[in-house]
Amino acid sequence: MTTWSDARELAHELGRSASTRVMTVPTGRAAGLVLASDARCAHPLPRFDNSAMDGWAVAGDGPWRAGEPVLAGNPPPAAPLAPGEARPVATGAPVPPCTLGIVRSEQAIPSAADGLIDVLEPPLPGVDIRREGEEAVPGEVLLAAGVVLSPPALGLLAAAGVGQVDVSAPPLVAFVAIGDELTAPDAGTGPRPAPGAVPDSLTPMMPSLLTAFGARCATTRRASDRPDDVAAAIRHTRAETIITSGGTAHGPADPLREALRRLEARILIDGVALRPGGSVLLALLPDGRHLLGLPGNPLAAVVALAVLGWPLIQGRLGRALPALEPVGPGAAGCAGEGGHGSRDRAVACTLVDGVPVPVRYQRSGMLRGVAAATHLVLTRGDSAQLLRLPWAG
Ligand SMILES: Nc1nc2c(c(=O)[nH]1)N[C@H]1C(S)=C(S)[C@@H](COP(=O)(O)OP(=O)(O)OC[C@H]3O[C@@H](n4cnc5c(N)ncnc54)[C@H](O)[C@@H]3O)O[C@H]1N2
Numbered sequence: 001m002t003t004w005s006d007a008r009e010l011a012h013e014l015g016r017s018a019s020t021r022v023m024t025v026p027t028g029r030a031a032g033l034v035l036a037s038d039a040r041c042a043h044p045l046p047r048f049d050n051s052a053m054d055g056w057a058v059a060g061d062g063p064w065r066a067g068e069p070v071l072a073g074n075p076p077p078a079a080p081l082a083p084g085e086a087r088p089v090a091t092g093a094p095v096p097p098c099t100l101g102i103v104r105s106e107q108a109i110p111s112a113a114d115g116l117i118d119v120l121e122p123p124l125p126g127v128d129i130r131r132e133g134e135e136a137v138p139g140e141v142l143l144a145a146g147v148v149l150s151p152p153a154l155g156l157l158a159a160a161g162v163g164q165v166d167v168s169a170p171p172l173v174a175f176v177a178i179g180d181e182l183t184a185p186d187a188g189t190g191p192r193p194a195p196g197a198v199p200d201s202l203t204p205m206m207p208s209l210l211t212a213f214g215a216r217c218a219t220t221r222r223a224s225d226r227p228d229d230v231a232a233a234i235r236h237t238r239a240e241t242i243i244t245s246g247g248t249a250h251g252p253a254d255p256l257r258e259a260l261r262r263l264e265a266r267i268l269i270d271g272v273a274l275r276p277g278g279s280v281l282l283a284l285l286p287d288g289r290h291l292l293g294l295p296g297n298p299l300a301a302v303v304a305l306a307v308l309g310w311p312l313i314q315g316r317l318g319r320a321l322p323a324l325e326p327v328g329p330g331a332a333g334c335a336g337e338g339g340h341g342s343r344d345r346a347v348a349c350t351l352v353d354g355v356p357v358p359v360r361y362q363r364s365g366m367l368r369g370v371a372a373a374t375h376l377v378l379t380r381g382d383s384a385q386l387l388r389l390p391w392a393g
């Protein structure tokens with residue numbers, strides 16, 4: 001059976017093999033999106049020499065006589081500052097050519113009588129002047145392709161005159177929850193669910209969970225346990241990636257394999273040596289779309305999403321595999337009942353003083369534990385690695 005680390009890489013490779021859709025968007029609308037090409041500085045940053053302080057721009061040695069003020073927003077003065085001249089400047093105002101430095105407003109007292117300013121401390125050359133291009137020059141790469149655009153990154157691009165950016169369009173995902181027993185998740189507000197019915201707890205988490213991966217949930221629907229119903233639900237969606245849940249086991253009522261056979265899908269991964277989350281399928285449809293079949297047990301589904309779904313989406317976005325961190329010896333409790341020779345485990349944890357501590361309530365069918373968790377510890381034989389859950393902040 002495929003190991004979780006091989007499965008992770010295979011899912012990532014599959015995502016990478018698909019072409020990325022690139023779209024151009026206004027910089028202010030690009031937060032959280034992945035840059036598709038390097039973003040280069042369009043204008044010098046700053047655009048012109050300007051004052052970092054309120055005060056006087058001075059030239060030569062004192063005494064200095066106060067001249068016309070320069071305010072932020074004024075065009076850069078063309079005339080050089082003459083020795084002995086002191087022009088009042090506001091923070092951000094362009095400084096005239098030949099400015100020696102800035103005398104801060106608290107370092108001098110203007111004299112109304114003779115127009116001179118009484119400087120307590122003369123400036124050092126260049127002090128408090130923000131030089132044109134000192135942060136970046138035109139053409140310089142400010143952000144490399146593949147980065148996720150953070151709020152400060154949007155501000156940086158705006159400052160550098162980059163009004164629009166090329167980003168990878170978030171991959172569209174259609175979700176199909178399979179199971180005769182499932183009822184709408186909001187059934188609690190409607191008629192009483194039939195005895196034996198199970199609220200569909202995966203559909204409500206899917207849009208925000210996929211957003212945390214960098215994808216977008218295009219549609220959600222439920223399908224019965226009939227293979228033709230499952231095949232029709234898969235066939236009818238237009239999304240480039242399809243995620244299903246349930247029906248992955250080899251039981252008599254488990255329809256996913258039969259549906260995939262009817263769709264002539266190629267199964268690339270059929271089960272992963274991991275518990276929970278191992279009852280998972282990764283398949284390629286004849287039209288090139290990808291299908292990830294999650295186990296029905298909700299914790300198992302979340303684990304399979306973190307271990308395979310996230311890399312699949314990251315690959316599609318041209319991004320690296322989600323990082324794994326080594327786990328120190330303090331995480332011994334996460335080895336679970338695994339032990340040598342048995343299946344590797346995924347353990348939902350929180351970090352206490354940097355050490356992963358397993359949460360309670362993490363049987364395969366439960367969500368209570370993972371709802372409070374921030375990380376998964378993934379064991380491989382006697383070693384373990386830490387995966388941060390992307391929605392956990
Ligand atoms: N004889 C064996 N039985 C099972 C094995 C096994 O090895 N031998 N493995 C178990 C494990 S582990 C898992 S995981 C599941 C995987 O089975 P399926 O993917 O076919 O899942 P279902 O049978 O459809 O459902 C399992 C469980 O999850 C509930 N479920 C399903 N979908 C949802 C949903 N959207 N929201 C909430 N709950 C859901 C479903 O009602 C079942 O209770 O197989 C085990 N069995």
Ligand code: MOO
Nearest residue numbers: 276277278279300
């Ligand atoms: O193998 Mo199931 O996918 O734990 O929990």
